Amino acid sequence: MSAALESVLEATMGSLFRSEEMTLCQLFLQSEAAYACVSELGELGLVQFRDLNPDVNAFQRKFVNEVRRCDEMERKLRYLEKEIKKDGIPMLDTGENPEAPQPREMIDLEATFEKLENELREVNQNAEALKRNFLELTELKHILRKTQVFFDEAEHGSVVSQMADPSREEEQVTLLGEEGLRAGGQALKLGFVAGVILRERIPAFERMLWRACRGNVFLRQAEIETPLEDPSTGDQVFKSVFIIFFQGDQLKTRVKKICEGFRATLYPCPEAPADRREMAMGVMTRIEDLNTVLGQTQDHRHRVLVAAAKNIKNWFIKVRKIKAIYHTLNLFNLDVTQKCLIAECWVPVLDIETIQQALRRGTERSGSSVPPILNRMETFEDPPTYNRTNKFTKGFQALIDAYGVASYREMNPAPYTIITFPFLFAVMFGDLGHGMLMFAFAAWMVLKEKPLAAQKTDNEIWNIFFGGRYIIFLMGLFSMYTGLIYNDVFSKSLNLFGSHWEIRNLTSKDVLDNGVLPINPTWDYVGHPYPFGMDPIWQLAENKIIFLNSYKMKISIIFGIIHMLFGVVVGLFNHLYFKRRLNIICEFIPQILFLIFLFFYMTILMFIKWIKYAAPHPINNPDVTTSSFCAPSVLITFINMVLFKSPEEKDTEGTKKNPCDPWMYGGQNGLQMLLVLVALLCIPWMLFAKPFMMMQERKKKHMQLNTHNTENGDLDGSGAVQAQGQVQGGHKEEEEDMAEVMIHQGIHTIEYVLGSVSHTASYLRLWALSLAHAQLSEVLWNMVLRNGLTQGGGLGGIILWALFAFWATMTVAILVLMEGLSAFLHTLRLHWVEFQSKFYLGQGYSFTPFSFEILLETAQATSEAAD
Structure with missing residues (x-):
């Protein structure tokens, strides 16, 4: 029972988090049943055939005449289509997908097309x-x-x-x-x-x-x-x-x-x-x-074209299916009896039963009495990568495959990207109003999905938007969430729960004379945390940018380090699946320790600073040592930690000692020295441990081999000499292999150590773009719409209408489209470089099955592009 449950979990979860398990199969088909069987497999779209005749010219293959006949039929259909379009006659597209005709029906199609072409040419x-x-x-x-x-x-x-x-x-x-x-x-x-x-x-x-x-x-x-x-x-x-x-x-x-x-x-x-x-x-x-x-001639021509227009779509589908089948049959080999076709194909293991059923249907339809044979083969070749997708996950998988197709059975980043991609985008694009516009546009595309998909167009920009509609939908939804966190909607704030700040010691004249006032937590803060997001009073504060800068910069570093740590942990699952014990010991453990002991420790210092230190307040926080005045800088602390430098205690007034403690907690100096030493030891660990352990394992194997040869060697010593020569020849190859391992390990170590620093800094783009987006939105409001709101009377209404139209246009064009594209590209870089570099090789090749659906879509796109 447990074994069955494990297999089910592997089948369902494995296909989501890593590519499908593939196998190479050999297929034996009777000649009379081969056409029908390949037709069924084309409708199924789960088999990728290999070319067993790579050295045979395309004009010397068995079914080249049938392919030429299909080319000729396609030419005639294109001629008919051209004439139909010239007369502006609509071509009926019922959405039907007719099956591939039998070979004997090719003659009837050829005769029909020949008759139509001759009649039309004569009329013309x-x-x-x-x-x-x-x-x-x-x-x-x-x-x-x-x-x-x-x-x-x-x-x-x-x-x-x-x-x-x-x-x-x-x-x-x-x-x-x-x-x-x-x-x-x-x-x-x-x-x-x-x-x-x-x-x-x-x-x-x-x-x-x-x-x-x-x-x-x-x-x-x-x-x-x-x-x-x-x-x-x-x-x-x-x-x-x-x-x-x-x-x-x-x-x-x-x-x-x-x-x-x-x-x-x-x-x-x-x-x-x-x-x-x-x-x-x-x-x-x-x-x-x-x-x-x-x-009369034009009427006759029109009647001929109208009759052809009713069936031309189905004719195209039939001819293209026939042509695809014969192209595929040209990849097969004939056995010595010339009565059986042999093929090799990659198939998903989970779909073998479905494929066998399709083969049985094809055999029954052809009337053959010999069943097809599908045998699994052993091979050392890397199988293709096949990730099952639906209309929701297809867009996210396309983002990953654009960087590189995953190696076979490698962890697939797409499931994690479904959440992390729109979230990191929203951190940069956080605005409730702009996110709502993006969300509404994507929701419209999702709700009108079927009619919009039916209206096929060659507009590349629209096709990109429509293909990524679910990505845009989630990006807009997450942007609305982060907009609520920032309390930012078109550069304004929502006063949902009132303000938890109270401006004291100011008269009404002071407030009127100073449109914007700095907020001082010592006197103005009531002491209760705001229920959700930012307090709306920060929108009126003079020191708003200073506060938000510090906040957004720190959360950018926190999100970045957590994202990178997650990438290293995902790499552990790759090592466990492929049973790379050496990589776990020599790569994963030092990498995770290096990242945690240095950079994750820095994020812990941020949380300690947030919890321990607060603004000085005569009631809520009377102790000066836990006030923001005594709070040490996290960045300076981290730099001193790496340089093994202790903070200097300075005297503020003569002999009176500074009451501030330079340490955030007891024993901080000793712990930090230990963390840095362990992190530094991880560098030679990553650099030398793997080559050294590989050398030890090889020496152990050589000792066993020499012992075995000595025990079973010839009495005259010739066997020992032969074994010694083999060892010497193999030693040269091993030296070359070990040199490559050392070079690879050195590059990998340098890349990881330097990348940990540069990648951490790279996540600051979350802070920079978020700040730029908010400031650009505020500038657009103040310079455009605010001027219209100050106008009065009928003329003021007209001016406001014109300014609002300009403001709305600029908001959509610049803040939603241009800023959205900028944030999208930066988010894409964070996933491709900072996240996927921790575990993703991307050195595989895609599974390209023989599928009528894919072939017809490609042919349709090609014909539209040609038009």
Whole structure:
């Protein structure tokens, strides 16, 4: 019964505080059942396969043709998706997760996709041809209209065209006047060409005609008011109609080449007005017919795309699952009979039964009569690290893994980080108002979790906030708690229990003349401790910063040393689990003694000082030796302790001895000397004990080996010589190993000793950022909102409204977002460096199982990023 209970506790607690126990398994699958079994394992997502063909090219593997077929199907689906998005048709996403189709269904999917692609391409080609024809007819319609205007102007005696030298804007060259061209050019027989060109090319087109033809042509052009659709790209373009008059075949050839160079489209235009009218009527009739055909083509295309949009999400899922299965099957080996596939995989020990059930389901679905075989294998390879997470712990585990994935079965810092991370953040961010804003935002994300998760977006900032919603939730909650402790809400205080201070010996005039007064505990303190947090009167005190500085600095050191001590203790559990008795004796014990006898002792002195000494008071504390006047400095005491220096007793008035005792308790000097000596002895203990004990153990093994060889050696002594040679060869390797151990131990010792000092000082950032946050909040209140509260009347209300809006914006932008990010990063550093360095190696690699869910999420994120 007890053994069963221990195994259950190990299974539940072990998965939380250290990674899952993993095992390497060998899997034997029949060829006809392999696809279905891998499909079931993909739905389960608990198996990480190893590549048994690392030297085989990807194009030479067994299922490479199936993978290529899947790639082709994916290409066709992407083409369909692109066309659907182009038409703005919504793609139905029901949230379904269809199973991977059977191999025989691949043919049906391929045929469906082939039919849809061919039909859509044919429709697109027909539509493009119709649009091109429609564009030509439309341009011809505009040419016939505009040229008719040009000829009408010529018949009425107006100037047909003038063409100026682009380099001389004032000078104009007129080639034809009133007698130039009448009735289609009967006075002077001229040739002409008409066409359409992009509007932005007109200036360059004119200049080229002028220079190439030396001013012997003239041009009329008119803009087409409505934009025209480019059939190739679908873009709307603006064009202009032009007509060029010239004389002679040489100029005609030159003009046509220039038009071709500028990609102008030339159209036949009859000279006779009757022919132009007849052609225009024919063009209009053809345009109407084309409009009808185009509408029917677009309707057919729309129906095809709407039908495809209903299933394209499920099609993508099916194809990606098929492709993933064949990619995984390419990692397997074939046995000699070519009828069985062999795989090796990492699996969690607790899930072996679940995996076997999935394999049985796959075998039954495939119709195979041979059951799969799953055998555990022995290996010296380090297994992957697998920490089970849920939506609450996932964010905290991501913070740890960002530093480094835990080594296999190493203590996982994430469970402790769930509490310590938001608490240390709140020590720096302690404000009830700001914490409430953060808490409300996170609570909204938690309550609206499902609809917000369904609205997938590629906004990276929002995804970071949403992924860490539970971290933000706890950070806001803890910030509200520490804000109550500091009694700080938007730089103001809450008067919940009244004040336990009483200002005496002051008149009302003194209070009015001095807006801020220092608080003197000798006269003003009533003597009863405040029930919770800070007394609100400190908000009005002149010496508030002096008091809060001392308080926050000391609690920062206390929290920091407790945090580091906890990290060293967590390392003990690693040593016990891996049965490293040598590390416990040579590392854990001297480390914990060094930290306790020096730095934790300093925190004990702080508590002694808080308890023993108080402000001098004629009633509550009449003894001057226990007053704050006689309280020794903890920092000076600690420095004197490390330097073996006793505090000097000074005379205050001539021969009258100082009544203050330099020691906080009896026997303090002797105890402190003992603590420092033991702490100093811990340094060589950490440096030399482990290499020395390792050398002793190896010598003992060599003695046993030599004794064994002597007893069982050859009578002629050859065995003894061989044993001696083996010992000499092994001795060289051991010397190298011991050198590495000495170097490693030296680095580790120096890092720990110096780190204990620097890490303790690093926790002062809790005090510094807390003070900075409070002061910035107070400055923002005094410089912005306070000015609005002093205004009166209707104008004062408008000013207050504007100042409040500015104050609220700055509060959210600077004090919540920027200060919150700063405190978050500092908290992250305290955990990664100061805490985790005491026990966490982080040299493992993540367990990456074959999971359809992960593959589909990755593919979805990739496609969204590409869009």
